[in-house]
Amino acid sequence: MTIGLAHAELIAVLSAVTGDEPRVMTVRSGDALPSGPFELGHRSLQAGLREWVGDQTGHPLGYLEQLYTFADRDRTHEDAEGRTISISYLGLVREQAAPGAGKPGWHGWYEYFPWEDHRGGRPEIQAAITDRLQDWVTSETARREHRQRRVDFAFGLDGAAWNEDLGLQRYELMYEAGLVTEAGCPPAKNFGRSMFADHRRILATGIARLRAKIKYRPVVFELMPESFTLSQLQRTVEALAGLTLHKPNFRRLIDQQELIEETGEATSETGGRPAKLFRYRHAVLEERALSGSKLPLSRN
Amino acid sequence: MTIGLAHAELIAVLSAVTGDEPRVMTVRSGDALPSGPFELGHRSLQAGLREWVGDQTGHPLGYLEQLYTFADRDRTHEDAEGRTISISYLGLVREQAAPGAGKPGWHGWYEYFPWEDHRGGRPEIQAAITDRLQDWVTSETARREHRQRRVDFAFGLDGAAWNEDLGLQRYELMYEAGLVTEAGCPPAKNFGRSMFADHRRILATGIARLRAKIKYRPVVFELMPESFTLSQLQRTVEALAGLTLHKPNFRRLIDQQELIEETGEATSETGGRPAKLFRYRHAVLEERALSGSKLPLSRN
């Protein structure tokens, strides 16, 4: 019996935040995500990727999480002796440990997804996108209603609120509607910077996953330096979520979670009143979070 | 350059709920999860699995979601020409469409994880488990504190509340502490029924994922028949979560989500007052849910 033989490949979405700009590590001048073959010598996928990232970038990798495994037919290796299976990972790199961040190799998320940054309100480009999506909705009578609901929900139209977690759905809608060059549309009709093969889709997956995760697990701290101010922390979260947050409530949220503690020092680099410095309470690391139950429990 | 060649295998965690018992489809009299090679003819992994499940079981597969991809060294294929990559999926099967449920092939979740069912309060077996875990905690001085926190958090001890989502963490702790035969411990010291290779770990992954998911996406309905009563729905959720829920609050939660509507009919099969029958509002299917923001937004 023929057991499915395949080429195994690892693809990484490595992110860092510099100032208020979320960035991703790229190769080929920003056209592709770093990837490499899964070598036989590695203990596991995770270990393989860590090793490989360490060699290639010199940045120690903090948090690492599997994203998704793809094996669609169009991903078949050219000299196909079997097809290619791509296993993608999300990795977080601390700002200070990423000297390359800001230099070539690291590109801003919103270069690829300009419509995902809502920190300055709805970005202008979004109107153009939703106009084109509306054409796509109207162009078919059969699934029209269904398409309309998907667009409205994903982009926060018609009463629905903008939900930052839906980045992948938004990209997939645009792909279906032929608004990205990866779907075969002419470069003129493209929105955002495109990438090699399905790398932009994988990046969207990583962004969506991270945006969802920061809400129920303290992963932001994997991106922060050893000590930081509350404003820095807030700006980092805002950069990731692509949203502006309510400052007093953000602070309340943070300290009622008891995730951080004062270092005792302060910094006056920020301009106004000096800000206290905090550090992450590592004791809490693996436990904690995973907060809400959402199910109406019965205490008997 | 040697591109990593590997064997690709699909493993499925197929679940259904009959009455108040959550079940999983198994092969080898309950010793293993169904699995098979990833054939080259398939369009994608997802399509490959759907086809394969259809052929093997005759049950149409509703919801299907990727779980995790494993490729640890100990999973190497015997006549190793490369190693085996296992891609696991979680699938949900509707009760009525699964005539085999209850018959051989389908086994109850809690046969494998008796400590995960808290519907009748803390199960007795848990005390024995945590006693043994406590020995494991005390046996090492170096990481003792860390281990203690992990155990307390995972099993809801020392002030922490029981969290049904942590099934995977609990199994992994037991594995580390040598309380399951899969870790090489003698059968006498085993807790719960063990499985082939790492299949029980994969099942734990599936259960944990599903338990987490029912809180923010309406996936329960993939397990319900066309029409159902609110009590049936509640019992299904309780079966999955391994918890008892507060009836009035459960009903409030359900109808404020507007996920279901009355069929107009009622059933008196349950004994007391006849219960109204409801159906899932399919219109809502892809949108909706993904409820809470958890981030303190600013409206400017």
Add this chain to the structure above:
DNA sequence: GCCGGATATACTCACTTCGAGTATAAAAGG
């Protein structure tokens, strides 16, 4: 036919959480 058991359904209330706004403190610079 009436009554108790069983199940379904409906309503109330206190407490916590959350969104939103306002007020005070401490630095820098003209």
Add this chain to the structure above:
DNA sequence: CCTTTTATACTCGAAGTGAGTATATCCGGC
């Protein structure tokens, strides 16, 4: 010393959540 800027602290009402109680409708036994 007064304004600007950033940091920090407090308040309030609306909404959500945990928990309990009350009413409705069937069945079966007497």
